[in-house]
Amino acid sequence: MEQRATNRLIPGYRLGLSITLTGLSLIVVIPFCSLLISGIQMGWQPFIHTITDSRVVASYLVSLKGAFSAALINVILGLVLAWVLTFYEFPGKKLLDALLDLPFALPTAVAGIALAFLFSTKGWLGQFAAQFNLKIAYTFSGIVIAMVFVTIPFVVREVQPVLAQLDETYQEAALTLGAKPNLIFRKVIFPEILPALIAGFGLAFARSIGEYGSIIFIAGNQPFKTEITPLTIMFKLEAHDYNGATAIACVMLLFSFVFIYVIHSLQRHFENKRLGKK
Amino acid sequence: MYIDIRHISKAFNGQSALNDINFGVQEGKLTALLGPSGCGKTTLLRVLAGLETAGSGQVAIAGRIVDDIKPQERGIGFVFQNYALFRYLNVYDNVAFGLKTKHWPAAKIKARVQELLDLTGLSDLAQRYPDQLSGGQKQRVAFVRAIAPNPKVLFLDEPFAALDSQIRQELRIWLKNLIHQVGITSIFVTHDHEEAIETADEIVVMNQGQIQQVGTPLEIYYQPQNEFVANFIGHSSLLKNPDLNGYDLPKTACQVQIRPEHVHIHKLSKKVTSFGQSATVKAVQFKGLTTNVALDIQGQKLLAYWDAGATPLGIGEQVQITIERLVVFQNNQSQILKAQNTAQRQIQVL
Amino acid sequence: MKQFQSKRIKLPLIIIAWGFMALLLILPIILVISQAASHGLGHYLQLLANLNTLRAFNLTVAATVISVGVNLILGLSAAWIIAFHDFPGKRLLNTLIDLPLSVSPVIVGLIFVLTFGRTGWLAPLVAHFNLQIIFAPPAIFLVTIFVTFPFVTRELVPVLIARGREEEQTAAFLGANFWQIFTQITLPAIKTPLAGGLVLASARAMGEFGAVAVVSGNIVGKTLTLPLLVQSLYNQFKFEDAFGVATILLASTFAIIYLKRVLLKNSPTF
Numbered sequence: 001m002e003q004r005a006t007n008r009l010i011p012g013y014r015l016g017l018s019i020t021l022t023g024l025s026l027i028v029v030i031p032f033c034s035l036l037i038s039g040i041q042m043g044w045q046p047f048i049h050t051i052t053d054s055r056v057v058a059s060y061l062v063s064l065k066g067a068f069s070a071a072l073i074n075v076i077l078g079l080v081l082a083w084v085l086t087f088y089e090f091p092g093k094k095l096l097d098a099l100l101d102l103p104f105a106l107p108t109a110v111a112g113i114a115l116a117f118l119f120s121t122k123g124w125l126g127q128f129a130a131q132f133n134l135k136i137a138y139t140f141s142g143i144v145i146a147m148v149f150v151t152i153p154f155v156v157r158e159v160q161p162v163l164a165q166l167d168e169t170y171q172e173a174a175l176t177l178g179a180k181p182n183l184i185f186r187k188v189i190f191p192e193i194l195p196a197l198i199a200g201f202g203l204a205f206a207r208s209i210g211e212y213g214s215i216i217f218i219a220g221n222q223p224f225k226t227e228i229t230p231l232t233i234m235f236k237l238e239a240h241d242y243n244g245a246t247a248i249a250c251v252m253l254l255f256s257f258v259f260i261y262v263i264h265s266l267q268r269h270f271e272n273k274r275l276g277k278k
Numbered sequence: 279m280y281i282d283i284r285h286i287s288k289a290f291n292g293q294s295a296l297n298d299i300n301f302g303v304q305e306g307k308l309t310a311l312l313g314p315s316g317c318g319k320t321t322l323l324r325v326l327a328g329l330e331t332a333g334s335g336q337v338a339i340a341g342r343i344v345d346d347i348k349p350q351e352r353g354i355g356f357v358f359q360n361y362a363l364f365r366y367l368n369v370y371d372n373v374a375f376g377l378k379t380k381h382w383p384a385a386k387i388k389a390r391v392q393e394l395l396d397l398t399g400l401s402d403l404a405q406r407y408p409d410q411l412s413g414g415q416k417q418r419v420a421f422v423r424a425i426a427p428n429p430k431v432l433f434l435d436e437p438f439a440a441l442d443s444q445i446r447q448e449l450r451i452w453l454k455n456l457i458h459q460v461g462i463t464s465i466f467v468t469h470d471h472e473e474a475i476e477t478a479d480e481i482v483v484m485n486q487g488q489i490q491q492v493g494t495p496l497e498i499y500y501q502p503q504n505e506f507v508a509n510f511i512g513h514s515s516l517l518k519n520p521d522l523n524g525y526d527l528p529k530t531a532c533q534v535q536i537r538p539e540h541v542h543i544h545k546l547s548k549k550v551t552s553f554g555q556s557a558t559v560k561a562v563q564f565k566g567l568t569t570n571v572a573l574d575i576q577g578q579k580l581l582a583y584w585d586a587g588a589t590p591l592g593i594g595e596q597v598q599i600t601i602e603r604l605v606v607f608q609n610n611q612s613q614i615l616k617a618q619n620t621a622q623r624q625i626q627v628l
Numbered sequence: 629m630k631q632f633q634s635k636r637i638k639l640p641l642i643i644i645a646w647g648f649m650a651l652l653l654i655l656p657i658i659l660v661i662s663q664a665a666s667h668g669l670g671h672y673l674q675l676l677a678n679l680n681t682l683r684a685f686n687l688t689v690a691a692t693v694i695s696v697g698v699n700l701i702l703g704l705s706a707a708w709i710i711a712f713h714d715f716p717g718k719r720l721l722n723t724l725i726d727l728p729l730s731v732s733p734v735i736v737g738l739i740f741v742l743t744f745g746r747t748g749w750l751a752p753l754v755a756h757f758n759l760q761i762i763f764a765p766p767a768i769f770l771v772t773i774f775v776t777f778p779f780v781t782r783e784l785v786p787v788l789i790a791r792g793r794e795e796e797q798t799a800a801f802l803g804a805n806f807w808q809i810f811t812q813i814t815l816p817a818i819k820t821p822l823a824g825g826l827v828l829a830s831a832r833a834m835g836e837f838g839a840v841a842v843v844s845g846n847i848v849g850k851t852l853t854l855p856l857l858v859q860s861l862y863n864q865f866k867f868e869d870a871f872g873v874a875t876i877l878l879a880s881t882f883a884i885i886y887l888k889r890v891l892l893k894n895s896p897t898f
Contacts, residue, residue, distance in 0.1 A: 008348075008713065009328065009329060009348070009349040009350060009797050009800045009801070010712045010713065010793065010796045010797060010800050010809065011800060011805060011806035011809065012708055012709075012712075012806040012809075012810065013709060013712075013713045013715075015705070015806065016705040016706070016708040016709040016713070017705075017709050017713075017715070019701060019702065019705035020702065020705045020706040020709060020721070023698070023701075023702040023705070023706075023777075024702075024706075024721070024724055024725070027702075027770070027773055027774050027777060028724055028727060028728065028774065028777065029724070030743060030750075031736075031739035031740055031742070031743050031774070032727075032739060034739050034742035034743040034748060034749060034750075035735075035738070035739045035742055037742075037749060038742045077644070077645075077648050080641055080644050080645055080648075081645050081648070081649070083641060084641050084642050084645040085645075087632055087633075088633075088638055088641070088642060090642050092646070096645065096646065096649055098885060098889060099649055099653050099654070100649075101885045101888060101889070102653050102657075102881065102885065103653070104831065105831045105835070105881045105884045105885050105888070106835065106877070106878070106881045107834065107835025107836075107837060107854070107855045107858075107874075107877045107881070108835060108837045108838070108855070109835070109837045109855035109856070109858045109859050109874075109877075110660065110835075110855070110858060110874040110877050110878060110881075111656065112837075113858060113859075113862050113867075113870055113871065113874065114656035114657075114659050114660050114871075114874070115656060117659055117663065117867070117871075118655055118656055118659055123659075124655065124659070125651065125655070145652075148652065149652055149653075149656075152652070152653070181632055181634075181637065206730055209732070210730075210731065210732030210733065210734075210735075211732075212732065212733050212734050212837065212838035212841075213733070213837030213838050213841075213855070217859075217862065229732075230732050230733070230734040230735075230838065231734075233732075233734045233735065233738060234734055234841075234842065237734075237737075237738060237741065237842060242738075242741070242742060242745070242747060245738050246738070246742065249732075249734075249735045249738050249739075252732060252735060253731065253735065256730050256731070257730075260730060327801075329797070349800070349801065350800045350801055350803060354801060355801065356797070356798065356801045358794040358797070358798060360792070360794055362792075362794030362795045362797070362798045363795075364795055364798075364799070364812070364813055365795070365816075365817065366812075366813075366816035366817065367812070375799065375802050375804070375812075376801075376802030376803055376804075379799075379802055379803040379804045379805070379808055380803050423798075423802070424798075424801075424802075427802060427803065
């Protein structure tokens, strides 16, 4: 319900709104309009042609497969990390918790070169893997590792507060009925953390799809094999093919929005189900 | 009228929240807006304060129509339900805040704040921060802060709701006395009828966005104008078409309100002849000073009191009752009736 | 939780957690430091004192300061109206503020090139005023502001909403103007989350790579930020120099994590 101008008790509405709208227009809205204009100007045929080009389609697949694998790995390891940090006392617990902030705070380029070096065939971990005939850097596995690195915190930080809030008495009530830890996890804890896991998966997936800096050093960037979609856009830009870059960017954005919407709906669905059960 | 409210209506998303509200508040009086939750009383207060806009109607404060005047320029002191003390200012600075914004000279601010803190017994707490105060102290500070800049009117939203019952009792009397001492015209919102009756000079009873009755606590209590007011204020029984000895009740459909204190119970004994009305004791609840008794009369429930010191009443016991006074509601009109025959009211002892 | 405290469950889980973190997070840190040190302290100090390093450092600091400054004002304004005022289109505003979080950095760079670049629709305007935006520091500042846009607002809005509007409303009833309310009532209550939001914004600003890479033009000594300099040295196979420059960013990262943990103890966002 809109308030009449005379009825705004707290001052600063016009000032705040002007600054916010000006900033938002200059920084966000106008640049996005450029993308829209550019996309419309290029015409339907070239647009379709660009986004269905076999190399571009291959890059979608690399990005999607990589992001999906990374998000899945992080759901499992993230749950373990959140679990350990919530329920157990052990040496270095605080350090472990602080380390979880690293992937966000560390510049992606630094992460990128460090991971590439670490997993190259001469690197500390790459050497080790080579003994088993595994090549990590400059392969698809490298992409997944970089994606896992940058998205470690998402699942953990979503699940941690939920686990911490889990009602202790609720657990003990189930235990007195003779339930085993296994059963408690499946029937009591898992439904509680499912929405958080989905949210964490969604955030990790979305971030992985868009990630650029930490991946390009370790990916090898071979067309059809290890070229991620953001890199395809970068190549188009370097070739001054702005139309091509625009078209692929539109596809990525559209995908992101649809994906975020789906994740939100899923999260709400399981949240309702959880609340309904109680 | 110092505060004049005319034809105020307001709807939220098509649903009427306030429906043609009219009343006035005399200068220096303390008025309560009383009603169940969702009746529109808080919305009305917020409209008066300018926090919400009315769909139609007019509000005048101190002879000035304020509909197009900003809330902060209406001359209002407002106390929120949670008191909203400034957490990062101490008691002194909280009270002085409204004086500083009006650029009072420092010496005058000091004198005014000191005077008010002395008046309300808060002087010792001047350097404390809100976190270090009890609920009752917070309420006093919020009140003092609101009246410090001498507003024309004072609005309080559920001022006692956040307090526990003993402090609530104490603060009601404190607030009533102080408001009369300061002489500020005030309106407060409450859902508690006892609070309204004890504290207010005048009560506006509301339900479903409409005013049910406006009157002094005595009028509201003894002369309810409709069934809602009768039911909502104090304890009473509503009987449908009863047949009561000594009363000439309408033959057509009507409702009768009887307050428990107007019902006299007489034990049946050899010494007492039959008179009044016969009833059966259904339930008895010891309350300390009195005992609450639920009676069955002609198949309907009637509440009464019984002297705690007297011979106890047993469940199922047959008794005689006389009714001193009742209110009849018929066709949206109310009528007070007293027992016609004094004999009805007296215990006949053979 | 008692039923999960048995050693059979607890130990393997702790080992997995530590092992994972050690491999993926601790080893890279050690690697950066050891590689930077591999050519000796003298070489390292020379690298830090190198003109190109200093210029990149200055540009990164400038981008961080400017974007954090702009976000301080924008974030406070947006949080103020979202928390304290009702207006149509509030949900749309919220969505727009969060938008930069879900856009790939490369696309951020792209949209600014499309706006201000030679073929961009604002190109005539840029040319008219004889400005150089793309492939120059202004574009770096713009994209950095874009990617850090949501942080301050996202920290402040939940805090302000949880606190309620009543203190500000009471202050207004008592005749306070905007500045009095903001400085005396609101600011003391939000100092910590505000500082936390600014720390998060600086982290992102300092480390932004993809978006800056698109608009910078990679002119050594002119439009290279520290992350871009790291890339440039790495691509020239000057690995120990790349890692040397990376230690500057690593040190800032530690400072940021420390500040974040002090300021945003209870905040689940990061």
